[in-house]
Amino acid sequence: MTFVVVGASLAGLRAVESARRTGYRGRIVLVGAEEHLPYDRPPLSKAFLDAGGPGRVEPFHPETVLRDELGVELMLGAPAEGLDTDARVVTVAGTAVHYDAVVIATGATARRLPGARTLRTAEDAVAVRAALDDGARTVVIGAGFIGSEVASAARKRGLPVTIVEAAAVPLVRAVGEAAGAELAGLHRAAGTELRLATEVTGVADEGVRLAGGEVVPADLVVAGIGAVPATGWLEGSGLTLHERDRGVVCDATLSAGPPGVYAAGDVAHVVNPLFDGEPMRLEHWTSAAEQGAAAARHALDPASARALEAVPYFWSDWYGHRIQFVGTPRADEVVSAGGVTLYRRGDRIVGALTVDRPREIMKYRRRVAARAAWAEALAFAGAA
Ligand code: FAD
Incomplete structure (x- = not known):
């Protein structure tokens, strides 16, 4: 029996660990496009950018743990090139790797803008940090999490930063308009210049060119304008890829359709x-x-596959503040109550946002998971 995991980052690593935890003793092959052992991305836009930061990107586990303790065959620096679900083969650097079960965990790659840096990989982080070390005037394009964290890192060093954002508020897709408008205040209070509802037409040597012709001077330009699922290698595989962004379409058990094929993480x-x-x-x-x-549990034992009912959760750290969100921002109503922003759909709570209230957010996470009534959630927040 061979279990192949394609994508050697967080989802891929957790798949490998989970396979062993379930008692699976067969062959595991972990295929990764990057040369590196799996490493963690959130610190890349946080502590790693600090002047006194670690300076090195450490892997989750040393190679010996992966090879000897987890018994994983590593194929790193070797992108998968194709998937044949009839023959049950993943093609890696021209070699056919047979699988009985496979987890697709190839994540996403940063959307690029010519002339601008991105922040997705260890190499990206090293380059951004070097520019900050040189005292760069920084312009960030896109007020999402990563852009906001880069701005925060630059301000921490006392460097001038401008964020240019096409939408009217930061983070609108992730938290909606009302909450996004409040989060804009964190940027302004920290001295980051926000240029909202502003289109960028290009990046020139001297800075970022805006619609209308103005150029915002910059030594470092970072585009935080989203990420695209890494599924080019799956074109022609017969898997269903999402019509808009080409992510792998899965059911609630993470099955991508053909026997033994599951997907997980940013790609799914x-x-x-x-x-x-x-x-x-x-x-x-x-x-x-x-x-x-x-995905690993289900791929190795499809009879055990159960629908996941997870509550989405993310955090982001800006200017010493911790922003946390649970659930979905797609709501009929958004209300600020007792220091928490709550999201209603129908008669239930579907989301919550907090700033600097780490213990409280988990209470709302439980309520979203339990499909708690909106009235109860409002009363709990002290607003009823
Ligand atoms: P990825 O981490 O994208 O890994 C996919 C891996 O697959 C990559 O190594 C890629 O090279 C590899 N790959 C791609 N194509 C192939 C191929 N054909 N063959 C083999 N390998 C391939 N989330 C939060 O909730 N909070 C945060 O504060 C936060 N901060 C973040 C900061 C940064 C800078 C970034 C980039 C992300 C952050 N995230 C955060 C998001 C979080 O890190 C991602 O959700 C997570 O990394 C997704 O893991 P993944 O394994 O699905 O995909």
Whole structure:
């Protein structure tokens, strides 16, 4: 029996660990496009960018743990090139690797803008950090999490930063308009210049060119404009790829359709029964970890496959503040109550956002998971 995991990052690593935890003793092959052992991405836009930061990107586990303790065959620096679900073969660097079960965990790659840096990989982080070490005037394009964290890192060093964002508020897709408007205040209070509802037309040597012709001067330009599922290698495999972003479409058990084929993490569109069967492609650490572990269990023992009803959760750290969100921002009503922003769909709570209230957010997570009534959630927040 051979279990192949494609993508050697968080979801892939959790898949491998979970396979061994379930008692699976067969062959495991972990295929990764990057040369590195699996490493963690959230610190890349946080502690790693600090002047006194670690300076090195450490892997989750040393190679000996992966090879000797977990018994994993590593194929690193070797992108998978194709999947044949009839022959049950993954092609890696021209070699056919047979599988009995496979987890697709190839994540996403940063959307690029010519002339701008991105922040997705260890190499990206080293380059951004070097520019900050040189005292760069920084312009960030896109006020999402990663862009906001880069701005935060630059301000921590006292460097001038401008964020240019096409939407009217930061983070609108992730938290909605009202909460996004409040989060804008964190940027302004920290001295980050926000240029909202502003289109970028290009990046020139001297800086970022805006619609209208103005150039915002910059030594470092970082584009935080989203990520695209890494599924080019699956074109022609027969798997269903999402019509808009080409992520792998899965059912609620993470099955991608053909026998033995499951997907997990940033690459996967997963039906979530907790939110009316809404398919969700999350780019959140906790989802990637949970899905990686579950996908391995289901791939190795399909009879045990159960629908996942996970509550999406993410955090982000800006200017010393911790932003946390649970659930979905797709709501009928958004209310601020008792220092928490709550999201209603129908008569239940579907989401919550907090700033600097780490213990409270988990109480709302439990309520979202339990499909708690909106009135109860409001009363709990002290707003009823
Ligand atoms: P990825 O981490 O994208 O890994 C996929 C791996 O597959 C990559 O190594 C890639 O090279 C490899 N691959 C791609 N194609 C192939 C191929 N054809 N063959 C073999 N391998 C391939 N989430 C939070 O909730 N909170 C945070 O604060 C937070 N901060 C973040 C900060 C940064 C800078 C970044 C980039 C992400 C952050 N995230 C955060 C998101 C979180 O890190 C991701 O959700 C998580 O990394 C997803 O894991 P994954 O394994 O699904 O995909």
